[in-house]
Amino acid sequence: xxxxxxxxxxxxxxxEIESFFDSAPPLKDSAGIIKKLKEFIEYNSTPPGKGSPRxxxxxxxxxxxxxxxxxxxxxxxxxSSGHRGATSIEYFIKAGYAVIFLYRRxxxxxxxxxxxxxxxxxxxxxxxxxxxxxxQPHTEAVKRAVSDHHAAIAGGHxxxxxxxxxxxxxxxxxxxxxxxxxxxxxxxFYLAAAVSDFYVPWKSMAEHKIQSASGPLDMRLVQVPxxxxxLKKEWAPMAFCISFKLETDSKILLEKAEMALKKYRMHMVVxxxxxxxxEVVTVVTGNEKILVCRDKTRADSDVEEPLxxxxxxxxxxxxxxxxx
Amino acid sequence: xxxxxxxxxxxxxxxEIESFFDSAPPLKDSAGIIKKLKEFIEYNSTPPGKGSPRxxxxxxxxxxxxxxxxxxxxxxxxxSSGHRGATSIEYFIKAGYAVIFLYRRxxxxxxxxxxxxxxxxxxxxxxxxxxxxxxQPHTEAVKRAVSDHHAAIAGGHxxxxxxxxxxxxxxxxxxxxxxxxxxxxxxxFYLAAAVSDFYVPWKSMAEHKIQSASGPLDMRLVQVPxxxxxLKKEWAPMAFCISFKLETDSKILLEKAEMALKKYRMHMVVxxxxxxxxEVVTVVTGNEKILVCRDKTRADSDVEEPLxxxxxxxxxxxxxxxxx
Numbered sequence: 236x237x238x239x240x241x242x243x244x245x246x247x248x249x250x251e252i253e254s255f256f257d258s259a260p261p262l263k264d265s266a267g268i269i270k271k272l273k274e275f276i277e278y279n280s281t282p283p284g285k286g287s288p289r290x291x292x293x294x295x296x297x298x299x300x301x302x303x304x305x306x307x308x309x310x311x312x313x314x315s316s317g318h319r320g321a322t323s324i325e326y327f328i329k330a331g332y333a334v335i336f337l338y339r340r341x342x343x344x345x346x347x348x349x350x351x352x353x354x355x356x357x358x359x360x361x362x363x364x365x366x367x368x369x370x371q372p373h374t375e376a377v378k379r380a381v382s383d384h385h386a387a388i389a390g391g392h393x394x395x396x397x398x399x400x401x402x403x404x405x406x407x408x409x410x411x412x413x414x415x416x417x418x419x420x421x422x423x424f425y426l427a428a429a430v431s432d433f434y435v436p437w438k439s440m441a442e443h444k445i446q447s448a449s450g451p452l453d454m455r456l457v458q459v460p461x462x463x464x465x466l467k468k469e470w471a472p473m474a475f476c477i478s479f480k481l482e483t484d485s486k487i488l489l490e491k492a493e494m495a496l497k498k499y500r501m502h503m504v505v506x507x508x509x510x511x512x513x514e515v516v517t518v519v520t521g522n523e524k525i526l527v528c529r530d531k532t533r534a535d536s537d538v539e540e541p542l543x544x545x546x547x548x549x550x551x552x553x554x555x556x557x558x559x
Numbered sequence: 560x561x562x563x564x565x566x567x568x569x570x571x572x573x574x575e576i577e578s579f580f581d582s583a584p585p586l587k588d589s590a591g592i593i594k595k596l597k598e599f600i601e602y603n604s605t606p607p608g609k610g611s612p613r614x615x616x617x618x619x620x621x622x623x624x625x626x627x628x629x630x631x632x633x634x635x636x637x638x639s640s641g642h643r644g645a646t647s648i649e650y651f652i653k654a655g656y657a658v659i660f661l662y663r664r665x666x667x668x669x670x671x672x673x674x675x676x677x678x679x680x681x682x683x684x685x686x687x688x689x690x691x692x693x694x695q696p697h698t699e700a701v702k703r704a705v706s707d708h709h710a711a712i713a714g715g716h717x718x719x720x721x722x723x724x725x726x727x728x729x730x731x732x733x734x735x736x737x738x739x740x741x742x743x744x745x746x747x748f749y750l751a752a753a754v755s756d757f758y759v760p761w762k763s764m765a766e767h768k769i770q771s772a773s774g775p776l777d778m779r780l781v782q783v784p785x786x787x788x789x790l791k792k793e794w795a796p797m798a799f800c801i802s803f804k805l806e807t808d809s810k811i812l813l814e815k816a817e818m819a820l821k822k823y824r825m826h827m828v829v830x831x832x833x834x835x836x837x838e839v840v841t842v843v844t845g846n847e848k849i850l851v852c853r854d855k856t857r858a859d860s861d862v863e864e865p866l867x868x869x870x871x872x873x874x875x876x877x878x879x880x881x882x883x
Contacts, residue, residue, distance in 0.1 A: 382685035
């Protein structure tokens with residue numbers, strides 16, 4: 236970490252974070268990622284033609300893995316389809332935001348949610364003259380996926396950065412945050428990824444595949460340091476921050492969301508329960524609990540539409556306040 | 560398990576297997592899967608027109624997951640792209656086999672290996688008159704993927720059954736094996752899936768998400784019973800069986816492959832090392848160790864081509880021997 240700049244004396248959290256990054260395997264093409272980020276943010280800060288800089292949101296999506304062996308055969312994974320993040324991006328782009336999409340490889344992509352599981356093999360056919368055609372019921376969905384997705388990238392409003400492990404995720408997130416620091420209150424973090432709570436430190440990890448010959452496997456995993464604190468305190472202190480809390484047990488959900496809001500000084504925590512998360516979420520702020528529901532009068536509606544509308548409104552107010 | 564038919568006294572392994580299946584969450588649409596299997600095997604046993612029944616191979620592919628919570632947020636996963644299984648299928652079909660493909664959702668599919676990671680978004684573009692077209696360098700790869708894949712399914716030679724968890728994998732494998740029992744020596748098992756060695760028994764599993772509040776996470780996982788023994792002894796005793804051994808440490812690889820051959824009475828064990836598995840494998844049989852290499856004089860060759868050629872030859876000899 237080079238973001239410290241002679242800050243105050245080291246707290247135990249700082250030490251934990253430093254040790255996490257020190258022990259992590261080095262990120263591949265770290266310089267390339269930082270270059271892409273720089274260009275993307277510069278382009279959107281001074282968009283050609285019209286004058287005002289775009290707001291930039293970093294959307295994280297999908298689950299991180301925790302390798303159990305250095306030459307990774309086994310790992311612990313966190314379930315997340317990436318549906319929330321991918322859908323939200325469409326509304327952020329519609330609202331004029333530039334989006335940095337930090338996503339788990341293989342999870343949902345924006346504009347692709349209504350496609351079947353294996354789009355290539357399910358949506359296409361080879362005609363008699365051996366040209367590839369879209370199969371009938373999928374025509375519109377495929378057209379939308381391909382054209383809207385390419386338009387967002389070609390327009391310079393969508394930058395996609397994939398990750399797999401917790402090490403990659405946190406290293407890239409740090410680079411993104413530090414690139415976005417100068418955007419001040421125009422920056423948003425929308426942290427929908429399912430991040431591992433526990434990990435095996437790289438250096439204490441088995442190099443080779445763990446052998447199954449003898450009896451049960453006992454594992455000790457340590458807690459991943461809470462990076463949200465570092466994000467808020469050091470990486471991008473002026474950014475508007477939204478994190479997510481997913482639980483399967485509704486009884487503890489709101490309480491845990493409130494704890495996260497205070498502990499990490501988030502602006503909003505979106506509380507969602509595994510079984511109802513596509514219908515309703517509760518947005519917890521410092522003094523409110525706002526129930527956000529999908530518009531049930533429309534079959535194709537989603538909960539992300541009113542959710543992003545709410546967030547954009549609150550972010551506008553936050554920018555205004557910051558300018559005072 | 561209903562395959563016992565008053566067999567000999569229960570060994571500890573039988574008890575372990577029974578307890579695994581008893582405690583597993585019930586398989587969704589189990590009756591539908593069995594019906595599909597029955598129809599597929601009947602169709603290929605009495606192919607229309609020409610008389611002789613097809614050989615049938617069950618190819619398993621990809622890694623199984625082990626849920627750590629019943630309402631699954633976290634799970635242990637086994638790394639496997641599914642490349643070996645998917646590529647091998649093409650050569651089995653070419654050699655006239657019917658293929659039952661038991662694959663992990665989201666892993667490689669036959670005829671699709673030369674496509675980029677996200678084929679829909681990378682291989683297609685929307686033209687000016689808003690029709691969807693294949694982008695230039697991908698034309699042949701997409702055509703091959705779509706037409707060959709559909710031809711195999713439409714021809715009745717490829718049945719695809721997806722799994723995610725170890726519970727689904729072993730339950731479907733048992734159904735497949737018992738459906739293939741009557742094929743006798745015409746049946747082949749090509750077990751390339753990366754199957755979890757350890758699992759958390761469903762009933763001792765946490766119902767809700769494990770909380771990260773307090774300290775490190777200690778986990779105890781128990782061994783998955785070795786189903787290969789049951790497959791060979793009870794489910795489909797006449798089938799020709801090939802299993803795989805993957806290690807990251809070349810020093811123990813062959814020794815472990817030989818152990819597996821003897822212990823589970825496989826006909827062949829394919830030994831492969833993580834870092835060189837696309838170039839070379841060693842096939843271990845009762846009295847040989849056969850090195851199988853990719854043809855390096857051709858850029859587009861793969862190690863599966865000579866591997867399946869070897870297997871088909873040995874399987875032919877096995878059928879002949881069984882008929883004597």
